[in-house]
Amino acid sequence: MKKIVFCFLFVLANMIILHAQQPADYVNPFIGTSNFGATFPGPIAPRGMASISPFNVAGSQNLPLEKDSRWLSNPYVHENTFLTGFSQVNLSGVGCPDLGVLLLMPTTGDLETNHLKYGSTYSEEIAKTGYYGLNIDKYNVKSEFTTSKRVGVSRFTFPKGQANILLNLGLGLTNEQGAMVKIVSSTEIEGMRSVGSFCYNNPEAAYPIYFVAKFSKAADTFGVWKKPTKYKGVEAQWMPYNGKTRIMKNATRMVVGDSIGTYFSYKFDKIETIEVKIGVSYVSIDNARENLEKETGNKSFETVYKETYTEWNKLLSRIKVEGGSKENKTIFYTALYHTLIHPNTLNDFNGEYPEIKTGKIGKTKNTRYTVFSLWDTYRNLHQLMSLVYPRQQSNMVKSMLEMYDENGWLPKWELNSTETFTMVGDPASIVITDTYLKGIQDFDVQKAYKAMLKGADQIENNPLRPGLQDYIEKGFVTTKNKGSVSTTQEYNASDYSISLLAKALGKKEDYKRFKNRSVSYQKLFDKNLNLLHPKTEDSHWYEPFNPLSGANFEENIGFIEGNAWQYAFMVPHDMKGLVKLMGGKKKFTKQLQKVFDSNQFDMANEPDIAYPYLFNYIKDEEWRSQKQVKELVKEYFKNKSNGLPGNDDTGTMSAWLVYAMMGIYPLVPGEPKYAITAPMFDKITIQLDSKYYKNKNIIIERQLNNNGNISKIQLNGKVHKSFFVSHENFVNGKLLKVIQN
Amino acid sequence: MKKIVFCFLFVLANMIILHAQQPADYVNPFIGTSNFGATFPGPIAPRGMASISPFNVAGSQNLPLEKDSRWLSNPYVHENTFLTGFSQVNLSGVGCPDLGVLLLMPTTGDLETNHLKYGSTYSEEIAKTGYYGLNIDKYNVKSEFTTSKRVGVSRFTFPKGQANILLNLGLGLTNEQGAMVKIVSSTEIEGMRSVGSFCYNNPEAAYPIYFVAKFSKAADTFGVWKKPTKYKGVEAQWMPYNGKTRIMKNATRMVVGDSIGTYFSYKFDKIETIEVKIGVSYVSIDNARENLEKETGNKSFETVYKETYTEWNKLLSRIKVEGGSKENKTIFYTALYHTLIHPNTLNDFNGEYPEIKTGKIGKTKNTRYTVFSLWDTYRNLHQLMSLVYPRQQSNMVKSMLEMYDENGWLPKWELNSTETFTMVGDPASIVITDTYLKGIQDFDVQKAYKAMLKGADQIENNPLRPGLQDYIEKGFVTTKNKGSVSTTQEYNASDYSISLLAKALGKKEDYKRFKNRSVSYQKLFDKNLNLLHPKTEDSHWYEPFNPLSGANFEENIGFIEGNAWQYAFMVPHDMKGLVKLMGGKKKFTKQLQKVFDSNQFDMANEPDIAYPYLFNYIKDEEWRSQKQVKELVKEYFKNKSNGLPGNDDTGTMSAWLVYAMMGIYPLVPGEPKYAITAPMFDKITIQLDSKYYKNKNIIIERQLNNNGNISKIQLNGKVHKSFFVSHENFVNGKLLKVIQN
Incomplete structure (x- = not known):
């Protein structure tokens, strides 16, 4: 009986999606992603806490619409070309920079943690209600995204060879600094990122966003990187590592810093797909984990996408x-x-x-x-x-x-x-x-x-x-x-x-x-x-x-x-x-x-x-x-x-x-x-x-x-x-x- | 019966302490605190994880034995005079700077978070097995310290008026940077501090020390301060707060940064004593809390001191x-x-x-x-x-x-x-x-x-x-x-x-x-x-x-x-x-x-x-x-x-x-x-x-x-x-x- 009901629902869900010209099918999330509209093309559930946006506003490749060279309030600009990740919380259509943090990025080959070096152009960009996808040119990684209300779901299809999934907690649209991260296991990361000072105002009220990330496959190797502030003066002479990025292999204890991130690396002998679910919360890591479990638990990318699409379509x-x-x-x-x-x-x-x-x-x-x-x-x-x-x-x-x-x-x-x-x-x-x-x-x-x-x-x-x-x-x-x-x-x-x-x-x-x-x-x-x-x-x-x-x-x-x-x-x-x-x-x-x-x-x-x-x-x-x-x-x-x-x-x-x-x-x-x-x-x-x-x-x-x-x-x-x-x-x-x- | 046993033990403990010329009574913890001996005069239990040292190596007042102006490996130098806190974990007699962090400091009057300003000279310094005390001249605060194996216990006697207890997580002897803090309630703080890079070596292995601090009295007001890294370039012009310390009142969410700290403030209308217990752990905040509870629970300063004294005396x-x-x-x-x-x-x-x-x-x-x-x-x-x-x-x-x-x-x-x-x-x-x-x-x-x-x-x-x-x-x-x-x-x-x-x-x-x-x-x-x-x-x-x-x-x-x-x-x-x-x-x-x-x-x-x-x-x-x-x-x-x-x-x-x-x-x-x-x-x-x-x-x-x-x-x-x-x-x-x- 259950099986029949499930099949029926599945067919129904597919019908809804396949049936053309539903209100949700008309949505073009690219509208407003240029001319300072400040919307983002990535997926979000209706009034969602989480959202995923391609992040292409860092790096001189994106000048003049580069985030640090001017007042820029959006994580994505349609005419820009240099992608440095996918931010997991974003503001839409605002006039001041904030959020645009928790940058997930797939790469291949040797580990590189500098976004100016690991960034890439992209192609085959698709944006629709509850779904965004593109191909990362440099790595030939197909990247797809959907979200539930409080969870971003990313799906990366890697070619054979070494694959890396970076979570960059330094780079971000916000001008707040500081993050904490702890690798819980070879499939899970928890942490926080400071955000706030919206419109360069009220920095005393800067606040954390907490997150838990779960990976569908256990990493072969993992670690944290940290680029500390450069020391000046007397002590600097004894620090050959001064100001340089450190790769902290197998790090499973808490790391904090203004410029930190994690990497999960894999060795694939064939094309492989990994899903990453990132639950967020403004209260606590525990709540971020609960959000992730309750909303997306064992659901596949497809299921989350269909649910979000359906919710959108109902509202629209x-x-x-x-x-x-x-x-x-x-x-x-x-x-x-x-x-x-x-x-x-x-x-x-x-x-x-x-x-x-x-x-x-x-x-x-x-x-x-x-x-x-x-x-x-x-x-x-x-x-x-x-x-x-x-x-x-x-x-x-x-x-x-x-x-x-x-x-x-x-x-x-x-x-x-x-x-x-x-x-x-x-x-x-x-x-x-x-x-x-x-x-x-x-x-x-x-x-x-x-x-x-x-x-x-x-x-x-x-x-x-x-x-x-x-x-x-x-x-x-x-x-x-x-x-x-x-x-x-x-x-x-x-x-x-x-x-x-x-x-x-x-x-x-x-x-x-x-x-x-x-x-x-x-x-x-x-x-x-x-x-x-x-x-x-x-x-x-x-x-x-x-x-x-x-x-x-x-x-x-x-x-x-x-x-x-x-x-x-x-x-x-x-x-x-x-x-x-x-x-x-x-x-x-x-x-x-x-x-x-x-x-x-x-x-x-x-x-x-x-x-x-x-x-x-x-x-x-x-x-x-x-x-x-x-x-x-x-x-x-x-x-x-x-x-x-x-x-x-x-x-x-x-x-x-x-x-x-x-x-x-x-x-x-x-x-x-x-x-x-x-x-x-x-x-x-x-x-x-x-x-x-x-x-x-x-x-x-x-x-x-x-x-x-x-x-x-x-x-x-x-x-x-x-x-x-x-x-x-x-x-x-x-x-x-x-x-x- | 229980009461009698307790009384007996109490008398016994007192007898041990009062009985002069026990081996532990001969110990002079000031030995080695000068001439680069690099020992510290504050209390530690035998082979303790926690220890408390007065910290007087920061600030130009302490030149030439100032920590940033030379290679200096100790949190305390006997001939120095400018005190900026009491570090809760310390190394004894080593040749490279590390630890010397979690700096507790009592002050009075208006809140001041810059250690160069809130620091003070001190007098009436006493150091003996398991106990250290002094009077902070600027604030007339009697400060006493003892420790169990994994918990530092501080007792501050404040004059009438506004009293503040600062926990500075930026300042430290280590040259590692970064801390996290979260005020759990008006009597409790939890967090971590990064330490490591001993001898300016192997910075990839920098690691956290976790802590939980419990106060014997609820703060009237509390908060976190954060001095962020200064922005340069275009964005700095919109940031009147650029590089300035922020006071984040009532902050109860996680704050991270290289230069952060907490303050607990009180308004006293008479002389008042506050005890602060700080449990530490290299594993987790939960373990730090358990260490604190299991070792010192409801024990008074005196009890902890006597237990530690007794343990020392037995060994010596x-x-x-x-x-x-x-x-x-x-x-x-x-x-x-x-x-x-x-x-x-x-x-x-x-x-x-x-x-x-x-x-x-x-x-x-x-x-x-x-x-x-x-x-x-x-x-x-x-x-x-x-x-x-x-x-x-x-x-x-x-x-x-x-x-x-x-x-x-x-x-x-x-x-x-x-x-x-x-x-x-x-x-x-x-x-x-x-x-x-x-x-x-x-x-x-x-x-x-x-x-x-x-x-x-x-x-x-x-x-x-x-x-x-x-x-x-x-x-x-x-x-x-x-x-x-x-x-x-x-x-x-x-x-x-x-x-x-x-x-x-x-x-x-x-x-x-x-x-x-x-x-x-x-x-x-x-x-x-x-x-x-x-x-x-x-x-x-x-x-x-x-x-x-x-x-x-x-x-x-x-x-x-x-x-x-x-x-x-x-x-x-x-x-x-x-x-x-x-x-x-x-x-x-x-x-x-x-x-x-x-x-x-x-x-x-x-x-x-x-x-x-x-x-x-x-x-x-x-x-x-x-x-x-x-x-x-x-x-x-x-x-x-x-x-x-x-x-x-x-x-x-x-x-x-x-x-x-x-x-x-x-x-x-x-x-x-x-x-x-x-x-x-x-x-x-x-x-x-x-x-x-x-x-x-x-x-x-x-x-x-x-x-x-x-x-x-x-x-x-x-x-x-x-x-x-x-x-x-x-x-x-x-x-x-x-x-x-």
Whole structure:
């Protein structure tokens, strides 16, 4: 009986994989691996802790995109050619270097531990959902990779002769140093690697990633290498070995160092295949071992791959698109795939995870998520999760509240239970409000509200909102603080969300107070420029001031990663107010159009990504939104390695694309509504989770006549007169139909 | 009942301690802590794995005896003044820096992690058997130390205010780098420190020492500091923290690095005492923890101290000396104490130890000894152990045979299961033969013999005997190899021992062969110089040759750590041959006397330490031996920190003194006989171990008339006509009486 069931399941699994054109089959993991997209092409399970990326950013062969010669935040660049291993934990689409460590590398022949010497070009590169493979030219080793949530699985097919599998614990993308390793037996290694200092910040919070590696075949010989720091001065004269790499054969005791690694060597008299499973954990070696055993135990490479593929396909199938080009389906599903990488799982199989700041080990029954790049993701990614994956979004909010419990503050830019304090603003409040107002309410909203107020009101020792006193007293952050205008706008956006939640919770006083606070940016509006303008501590305009300076990451007194144009409209919650400030609808439209026409619009960064949708606020100008969105998708999103406009920002750019292609966009973070533009498929079916939504699914259809502007919108068969739709009406409806001229 | 027994034991323990003039009370651990004696004044249990030494060799305040500015092999120098901690594992009386790590240091006030800043002068220094104490001037912290075999126990008495206990894992005497640490709780730390590269040699074999530290009071705050390596180049510009020490508060995850440490801080509102127990292990953290628990569990500082004192006193009491000055008793018992430090215990409480070379963990039911500085100790230390502590000596031989099993070779200079390959010769054969011929035979002598033959005969890939082919073919090692004459002499000495064992085992052929080989030094005898002279590969005298060069560690083609004079007589097994070579007894005596008269005799190094006794070979010249020994003891051995002639050489110099003061000396290593000179006490009673000896004890008495030369020797009441006595006759006798004019 069992055998029959097994066979049936096996056939079924094969059917799923063999059946072409499943959502998971459209994913092209190479998208974003060039043009600083900072995604990686290797396998990861949905929201996996482990991931495997080819590592080709070390060595002068890879100049100019070489990790030590510039600010480079990704383990892999598509146009690079010199491979030095396969990193087992990676960040996707971030702007700062970190992780990219535990570099596994197969070589042949005599042992060589210098990555600049053992590195190689490669060919026959294949990347697909849950699988990556290539051939290493120098050694003719076929290398294939898949992962479960916390385990990377590598399969190397070696030619006859001496084969080596190196685990390099020195080389890495992170700029942290230090590792520990212990060879447990001829089939097992355990250890840790220090990582952290994300964005060259908060190095005190550098932390370990623990690992256990298991090999399918016992090594014939093994050892550890260590390249110690070079001694200077008197003692150096007695040290012929000074600064040189040591090969420590048979080493089975603990070795630590900044530049260490292990080798497992084999003598093969025929072609042989070895599988290496590497379990990781942020808690302990024991947990890394348990993760490995529980998730992959005796499973083959194929089995792990199929399971991960199946999990991906199930998730990606939550949105079914029909009637679009293969290219469009590819960029769509790849974008959706990219939104399901971060935030990722932090807890081990047994539920344990490192708490933030306390130094304690916590335990969760749900998923503890990590990698909250909230300055990015508050704008659209969490909104997409609330719509399509509300259980995940609920757990993300719960994770954020756990952080508040542990650390006393909601997260800002949380990375593996460290607060990196990267970027500005107080975005957690927006994410939580947005989630709550969309009906995902199975978390402690009173606690969340208390946490928001603390961030919004505590003037002294507030790590989330520097400059808060000025902001509260004057209405704006002054030039005493970096990015004073941007920061004011971010606080406004957060305060707007807090006001919405206050209202929902019946807290009328707070509602009014925060509503008021949310439009204080108006004090920075400079009528002469028709733009926002930084103010000094004594409330005068900061001069000299060039509204153009600040683009392309140029330092700018008032703005973070942008200039006055790119921030001019970043108050989507107060378009009415801004229209008035700018002198009416016409002037507003003109000014907004100028952002695009004068090439100030930056698709590669977050502050202005909602701008294309803002024309929807002006009657009869909605066509401009449709036009801009269409043009931007065409120009910046492609089925190519450079198919993202820049950093994916842990899926934010991809979430933008997913929404853009569905023809809806959550343009006011915190407020449960969508702007409507033209969908890019004939039919889009979004499955809804019955735990949170009463309908099984919602459908978006387009009726495309001449591929022109929207002439009519229907909701559930009835004419819908607005170019906005509330989340409630949308998810409780059946069909949003968009008819284009 | 139990209570009564306990009280009785307690009183008894106190009585032992309070009773003055016990052997252990004479020990002055400051002897040898100056003049490069390289002993340390802190506590250690007999043959302990753990020991605590004040560490005062770092920082310019300690120049010229500062560890990084010169070759310095000791953690403590008596005349230095700047203390930077208390190291928890140390080597005693060695010539190369290693260990001297795990530096515990109490401070007060604000946290300071730079040892150059937190270091202090000290006062009220007390050192006695099993106890060391001082007051740290800068912080007014009374600091006291004791140890069990594998656990260091520190007791700090802090004034009111902030107290800190630092565990510095960066600073150390070893030139190895790297440590790992993990704060387990507010009372416990675990970790490891890399050590090794003894004598700046064999760095591939660097190895970890693991530790667990337990604090008697929970820290109010704790953390880890880390000073990372400084980045250079492009990335450094984004790292304001580049190369700076980080304070990682509440860190409870693993931290690694070359320069790391932990701090435990307290706020005291009155004077408070904290005890810190640090268990160590060369196997694992778990074993370090078990060592700590099993040896010291809930024991107080006082209890541990009393137990260790009692164990020392019992061992030291095996030789009872009467009728000598307090000074003489002090230098005698301190020397005996120094012979009971190395070889020391390597195995953990549970019997586990790291095997040599294999990388495996072995398990012993006996004691696995380590730190075999055999080039030194083969000359007299093991002979002393065979006489007074034969069970220890038996286990040392067993340990050496285990090393052969594990590594394929007998040890040469073994250090914590690494072979340092320091010095020349093949001394293990001598130690084993000497032990066997003294009747300590409860080891596998056939295996030992096989091991000896391997070292003596295997020409290819023989790590023990470089130059062996020349030695066998030509009779001498040529100048192709360093120290060719010395090495020849060492091989001769080993071969002589092998011949003795071959004879005892009835292996006649081998006996002849090795007896022959043992006098091949004669081919290097240069009649013109009346000294040994190196020969080149084509068997010519090496020229130019200056017999005086090579003293004081000057590099010398033919000799290791000595010159032609210091090696001239280092063939004690062939005095008859040498006398003949030198042209008869008169010329021999004249030449030997010249060594002393021309200041060529070096009391501080091993090659010539038997020379004072060689006059015993010449009838009517024995008085010269008596005179030299007496003068040397008086000149070089004192109850002062500079009371050793130089490096104690893991007890070899001390063993020389013990024998010298007893009036006997084992002048031919391997041959069970003693030269007789004048004892320096009226009565010396050596307890004999009934497991190996039939008599309970043996007594040496002197009858001192005018403090002159020996006029008569009596053995068991009968006139003994020789100035030598065989080990057999000696230990089976009752009384050796020496009558002096």
